[in-house]
Amino acid sequence: MTEILVLVDHVDGAVRKPTLELLTIARRLGEPSAVFLGSGVANATETLGKYGAAKVYVVDAPEIDGFLVAPKAEALAAVAAQASPGAILVTAHSEGKEIAARVAVRLGSGIITDAVDVDANGVASQSVFAGSFLVTAKVTHGTPVIAVKPNAAAPEEAPAAAAVENVTVAFSDAAKGAKVTAVAPRAKSGRPELTEAAIVVSGGRGVGSTEGFAVIEALADSLGAAVGASRAATDAGWYPHAFQVGQTGKTVSPQLYIANGISGAIQHRAGMQTSKTIVAVNKDAEAPIFELVDYGVVGDLFAVVPQLTDEIGKRKA
Numbered sequence: 001m002t003e004i005l006v007l008v009d010h011v012d013g014a015v016r017k018p019t020l021e022l023l024t025i026a027r028r029l030g031e032p033s034a035v036f037l038g039s040g041v042a043n044a045t046e047t048l049g050k051y052g053a054a055k056v057y058v059v060d061a062p063e064i065d066g067f068l069v070a071p072k073a074e075a076l077a078a079v080a081a082q083a084s085p086g087a088i089l090v091t092a093h094s095e096g097k098e099i100a101a102r103v104a105v106r107l108g109s110g111i112i113t114d115a116v117d118v119d120a121n122g123v124a125s126q127s128v129f130a131g132s133f134l135v136t137a138k139v140t141h142g143t144p145v146i147a148v149k150p151n152a153a154a155p156e157e158a159p160a161a162a163a164v165e166n167v168t169v170a171f172s173d174a175a176k177g178a179k180v181t182a183v184a185p186r187a188k189s190g191r192p193e194l195t196e197a198a199i200v201v202s203g204g205r206g207v208g209s210t211e212g213f214a215v216i217e218a219l220a221d222s223l224g225a226a227v228g229a230s231r232a233a234t235d236a237g238w239y240p241h242a243f244q245v246g247q248t249g250k251t252v253s254p255q256l257y258i259a260n261g262i263s264g265a266i267q268h269r270a271g272m273q274t275s276k277t278i279v280a281v282n283k284d285a286e287a288p289i290f291e292l293v294d295y296g297v298v299g300d301l302f303a304v305v306p307q308l309t310d311e312i313g314k315r316k317a
Contacts, residue, residue: 002030002086005057007076007099008048009091013040015047017196018091020155022148023051027158028120030086033057034162035079037072038064041164049162051155056164057083063171069095070175073102078169080107085143087122092147093195100147109142116152116253116274124148127274149274150196151253189227194243197226199256200272202245203238204230206261206282206301210238215305216260222312228252228272230262246271260301264289281305 004026009016019034026032034053036044041058048056057079063071076099080088088103090096092114104111115124116134123138124146139145194200201223203216213227220227229239231246245252247270257275262268264280264287272278273292280289281297281304290296297304 003055003083004030004032005076005080005083005085005088006032006034006053007088007090007096008034008036008044009093009096010036010038010040010044013043015044016091016193017155018093018148018150020047020051021150021153022089022091023048023053024153024156024158025118025148026087026089027052027156028118029122032160033083033085035059035076037075045162045164049160050157052158052160053162054160056162058164058166059169060166061169061171063176066180067176068178068180069098070102070177071169071171073099073106074171074175075167075169077103077106079167080143082167087139087144087146089118090145090147092149097147100145104142104145107143107145109145110139111145111147112137112139113147114251115146115148118146118148118152122146132273149251149253151198151255151276191220192224192226194226194228194245195250195252197252198254199223199225199258200228200245200252200254200275201225201258201260202228202230202262202272203233203260203301204262204268205232205236206263207233207238208261212302213239215302215309219258219260219305219309219312222309222316223256225256225258226252226254230265230268259289259293260305262289263287264291 006022033055034048059075090100112124117125201220228245234241234244246268251271253274255276259280278293279295280293281301285298
């Protein structure tokens with residue numbers, strides 16, 4: 001069976017959910033093998049095997065964490081040269097896409113980014129032109145390198161051996177041109193990562209202030225959701241730019257997206273239009289957001305959202 005490489009997205013060995021989705025997709029194409037870069041593989045092996053990784057290639061070298069993405073790309077390319085896989089799958093976040101691009105250049109292969117699905121024939125689906133069209137594409141040259149968006153598939157368990165194989169890589173001097181000089185942990189909110197969350201609750205210009213986001217956060221916490229914001233809200237300083245959803249922010253594709261006080265400008269739609277179910281609350285019945293929602297509520301978010309939060313709390317009690 002053809003070997004399919006999956007780059008593991010992890011934090012100190014704790015495997016993140018998009019990797020489990022990629023392992024599930026990889027089983028459609030062949031036999032998944034994980035590529036683990038950095039330290040902490042002992043914490044990850046059981047999880048990777050549980051979701052179908054027959055083999056785990058490990059490159060544990062100081063260059064992986066000591067420099068920016070170039071050493072990771074060289075490591076993945078080295079594993080690919082050794083394994084001759086049928087395809088390489090990575091998570092389509094900022095680092096993953098840069099690694100994918102560098103690997104594709106090194107291997108002389110075609111690349112597909114921001115895929116929302118990959119079928120058994122290696123045909124990838126992509127949402128393009130700000131989510132207005134869904135297109136299919138297939139790599140026709142070299143080893144396909146495909147960057148897949150989070151929430152593209154539901155992780156499915158398929159226990160496998162997860163045999164660990166250490167790989168030694170000779171990193172080039174060029175890969176060590178940008179050194180990491182300091183690392184600061186991100187402040188924890190207790191909420192899921194925005195790009196990985198199954199539910200995202202966002203606020204826009206209609207929230208009106210930093211204090212107004214309290215009702216957005218309360219709804220998100222009642223659902224175990226991530227909080228997002230429109231560009232108008234982040235530009236106004238009401239919420240950090242790290243939580244901006246849109247063409248110039250982060251792209252999300254959750255199972256449920258709730259937009260509150262967001263008009264639905266094309267810039268925002270580009271970042272959330274592939275969400276499985278979209279709900280909007282806006283007091284403007286003519287707001288463009290209502291053109292793409294599954295459920296819409298015309299009303300003041302400060303009246304509607306607290307009622308929704310209360311009702312969810314009652315049903316959870």
